[in-house]
Amino acid sequence: MDDVAECGGSIKALTSAFLRMLESGESEVQFNEFFARNHGGRGFLSLLSGRNFAMHENDRFMLAFGVEREPRKLLGEISSISQSMIFGLLTPVEFTIQMYRKCVGDLGHFDMTDQVELVKVETLSRHDVAFFDAESIFVNIAFDRKYVSLNLSEKVATRSITERYDAVSGRAKYASAANSDLTRIEYACEVLKELGNSESVLPLRKLCAHPAHFVRWKAVEALINVDYGAGVDVIREMQTDAHPHIRVAASQALRSLIVEVA
Incomplete structure (x- = not known):
């Protein structure tokens, strides 16, 4: 070995x-x-x-x-x-x-x-x-x-x-x-969203750059519920994400947000 x-x-x-x-x-x-x-x-x-x-x-x-x-x-x-x-x-x-x-x-x-x-x-x-x-x-x-x-x-x-x-x-x-560590990170995103205070913004923004694409999306979903402006900014950046599913989801989310605002 x-x-x-x-x-x-x-x-x-x-x-x-x-x-x-x-x-x-x-x-x-x-x-x-x-x-x-x-x-x-x-x-x-x-x-x-x-x-x-x-x-x-x-x-x-x-x-x-x-x-x-x-x-x-x-x-x-x-x-x-x-x-x-x-x-x-x-x-x-x-x-x-x-x-x-x-x-x-x-x-x-x-x-x-x-x-x-x-x-x-x-x-x-x-x-x-x-x-x-x-x-x-x-x-x-x-x-x-x-x-x-x-x-x-x-x-x-x-x-x-x-x-x-x-x-x-x-x-x-x-x-x-695929492993319990990633499951715990996803759960942490939910906890930070529920806390919903300014101290949740920084760790969520960091998780938006996580190597696992589904963790990135979980983090931005939580972030937009805590700090709408910061969440939208990250979603805009995710339109050029390395993972195709994130790029598609980001574009769809932005279109939906524009409709809601209108």
Whole structure:
């Protein structure tokens, strides 16, 4: 991991080494020792479902154990993934992955006219490995029992939003923040809007320049409710925003504001 990270190699280059590590059985031993040290007592797994526990990390990658406590059927929606990942199973479990690719719409941008199509179905069992490419893959997964996995993921998210698609039609449903930090920032915008005082203006103006485009728009929506003039000024600037959805939304908002004023 460290050598590949230092040389600027891709995460996929680590697949063979990852597979050898799984097949050696050392990962199971490390998992048992790790949880014996840190999570003794009956019933602790019920508190850890859905969690990842880092075993080693550097500036680019994180190697972690994952724990899932309940079986899961295929969901009614397909999801994008935010980080490229090599995924391997330590538990005897039947794990089904439906992989999709975008067939309508541009990669890296989300629109309600987008659509995905099924391109591959994989069934994994113990010591099997799958690679998820966050730049192109959308997934729907199912497993028949609780399991423990070993995951090697890139720490830098390739997507700031999680795209959701209908599992039957493949059509777009909605998008949400890809991680909890962005969700908290969106919530902070709402709080600042509700406070509605002069001290809210500066932090909201700073958030209008946030790297995530949907955070920028959330911030300007809050700002215009706190300081109308400042909000309109930012919306005018957003007509030349780097993201096409922001540019369109800004132009539509300005037209609407002009009508309201008139």
